[in-house]
Amino acid sequence: MEVSSYVRPRSLDEAYTLLTQKNAFVIGGGAWSRMSLRRVETAIDLSLLNLRFIKETDTYIEIGAMTTARELETSSELEKTFGSLFKDTVAHIVGVQMRNIVTIGGTVAGKYGFSDLNTTLLALNARILPYNGEAVDFEQFLLEPHKEAFLIEKIVIDTVDTKGAFQSIRNTQGDFSILNVAAAKAGGSWRIAVGARPGAARLAKNGAKLLENRDKISLELAEEAARKAALELSFGKDLRADAAYRQSVCLPLVRRAVMEVAK
Amino acid sequence: MTITLTVNGQEKVHMITPGAMLVDVLRSAGYTEVKKGCDTGSCGVCTVLLDGLPILSCSYLAAKADGHEITTIRGLEKEAAEFSEFLVGEGADQCGFCSPGLALTVMAMKKELKAPSDEEIKHYLAGNLCRCSGYEGQLRAIKKYLEACRG
DSSP, X not given: OEEEEEEOOXXXXXXXXXXXXXXXXXXXXXXXXXXXXXXXXXXXXOGGGOOOOEEEOSSEXXXXXXXXXXXXXXXHHHHHHHTTHHHHHHTTSSOHHHXXXXXXXXXXXXXXXTOHHHHHHHHTTOEEEETTXXXXXXHHHHHSOOOSOOOEEEEEEEOTTEEXXXXXXXXXXXXXXXXXXXXXXXXXXEEEEEEOSSSSOEEOHHXXXXXXXXXXXXXXXXXXXXXXXXXXXXXXXXXXXXXXXXHHHHHHHHHHXXXXXXX | OEEEEEETTEEEEEEXXXXXXXXXXXXXXXXXXXOXXXXXXXXXXXXEEETTEEEEGXXXXXXXXXXXXXXXXXXXXXXXXHHHHHHHHTTOOSSOTTHHHHHHHHHHHHHHOSSOOHHHHHHHHTTOOOSSSOSHHHHHHHHHHHHHHHO
């Protein structure tokens, strides 16, 4: 990445004003800068804005945009509320050294197809809180491009009666996923998210609908929901796998994730 | 632009280009013990500690490190020498190119994890590639080293 000027604003307001300028770009962890051919006029580093936090209230958890993947992995708040969900989700992001760099804000903003974390955040129906704007649902965020400057301040996740599980398939530890699946249940309502299709994560709404308000999820029902999910979503080909392979592994991954949540 | 880095306890001002990666800034400042391997964030040999936490210096913007403390393997000479005896003892040091990154990550792990299991060690060290050892010797060395540190 070619950068003309690198700025560390002292306030969110200053950061936002910078972002409205032509060819300005927010640096999250910055791990992809090396690989990018992009030319950036103003790189905006949010390091000085105290956006590295995980705060819990009785009903939701807030995660600051500059919180690293490693902090999500080792957070006792997240573990207490979601068990091993966040640990399982970020565990394969290269290694500890990389997880100490990448940030939740950078991952979310990138809308990366390969993102393990975005798959889980979509299943959890996370909300993105931009500075100077309304909260945006994760699904809406992934689907709709933003025309205005969009500065992610924090991610908010409702925690009341929420459970989730993450499953993935990859060639080796630390490699990008061939397919990511996250399932989550909030009250009686279910969400199934599938990522690395290889496109960005999408919800399998028909599959999830089958599970609504069920007292008990049988293996057969989970299998049926998984079959529906694999049929309703689109899959593509890249150097890791072709579409048919992704579609066929979608089924067991969804089944496993659903059964894990239903446990 | 200029940044201030404290490397192994020594504070210095560095003149950098705004998009420079930390590994290149460190190496051109003479810290050639920081190795450059894949240069894509995959192999772990460029590892340094930033405020005590291991990061890949090839995937970290130097500008982001402004005002922070960096430790290279030279900053932990004594611990590195002790650890390398265990590596040698298990025949796990061959070309040695990955050793500085590995040793720094082991030092960070030693601080973060108390009595880690084999699985926890492997998980912590995933992303530190070695093309000579086959990893088994490294694992034996690390376990013996951690045990010796605990006394």
